[in-house]
Amino acid sequence: MKVPPCSTWLEIDLDNLRANTIRLREASGTALMTVVKANAYGHGAVPVARAAIDAGAAWCGVARVEEAIGLRRGEVQTPILVLGYTPPDQVVEALSHAISLTIFDLELAREYGQRAATAGGLVKVHLKVDTGMGRLGVRPEDAVGCLRKLLKLPGIEVQGLFTHFARADEPERPETLEQLSRFNDLLADIDRTGLRPELIHAANSAGTLNFPMARFDLVRCGIALYGLEPGPQSPLPSGFKPVLSWKARLASRKKLPAGHGISYGHAYRTARPSLVGVLPVGYADGFRRTNGNRALVGGRTVAVIGNVTMDQSMVQLDEVPDVGLQEEVVLIGRQGEAVIRAEDLARSWGTIAYEVVCGLAARLPRYYVESGKLTHRISE
Secondary structure: OOOOOOOEEEEEEHHHHHHHHHHHHHHHOOEEEEEOHHHHHOOOHHHHHHHHHHOOOOEEEEOOHHHHHHHHHOOOOOOEEEOOOOOHHHHHHHHHOOEEEEEOOHHHHHHHHHHHHHOOOOEEEEEEEOOOOOOOOEOHHHHHHHHHHHHHOOOEEEEEEEOOOOOOOOOOOOHHHHHHHHHHHHHHHHHHHOOOOOEEEOOOHHHHHHOHHHOOOEEEEOHHHHOOOOEOOEOOOOOOOOOEEEEEEOOEEEEEOOOOEEOHHHOEEOOOOEEEEEEOOOHHHOOOOOOOOEEEEOOEEEEEEOOOOOOOEEEEOOOOOOOOOOOEEEEEEEEOOEEEOHHHHHHHHOOOHHHHHHOOOOOOOEEEEEOOEEEEOOOO
16 A cells, blocks of 8 residues: 555554454344444544444544534434433534433433423433443433433433443453443343433443343444454454554754664763664654553564653664665554554553553544545544
């Protein structure tokens, strides 16, 4: 593929994303919500949502109304659920864009209903139950009563009921089964009262892959859709492929003498005469200012040396002395047989792959790969 006319960029393989979507649909055997909050985990919400829908995704999940409206403006017509908090002032706008909202508090629900009824509509809601996550959600013992009251509120249409797992990426731990037991007990109570909503859902990516009994009517998959592991104890099944690569051009290469300081603070000094390169990538792009960073140059893994700066980083090139200016460098992805995964960066940075990809800056151009061809689209 032709190298984009950029100093650094992301490549998003939509063919891999479609294939991952199909694998998740086949694994779950039920409807799939593609979670595209946080700009599709840094991948670009509108292109990702469209590709996932092409591959059979039935819903999109976001964190905020603004994200949902961005999808609608990008001509995404599938049902959308806002999984987080929505201020009452945004209810009418959500209603006008056919966006479903999450309810976890009756007082808030009354406000939603009043706004929707005044606007002459019904806002669709999903009641969230806190079975053990400790975030948003009504307690299981309060859920039936809450559901009864919701069903009587003007301006409200109850569309679904859901919970969220705290440790589904640790399948040997008992907490997920404990949460699932509480949720199933609640569902039995709801069935006895005849109040069961249309959609019941609980499983995130890890829950979908590790706990088949938690799939219900809909699964909400994010991280696995992007070909990334839900966690160290929850590897992806074979066949999943990473969707995102991060690349740059080598901006400079020069020989520096022994004892030469590199970057701010001279935290690194050359031990011998060294060939040093400069990458147009820094912490403002999401490349952490930490020790132990690596890059792929000329098919080899090289060390990032000195402090990462806002817009630039330095690399040790002695092992690849023939590499030329403007040659492609890989920060996440594959070059020849060498690979740096987002999970590898996460371990080096002491975090998780979610944070690595979500932290990739908006200023990084996103290029999309389809049928082996590279096209540029503006990320939403």
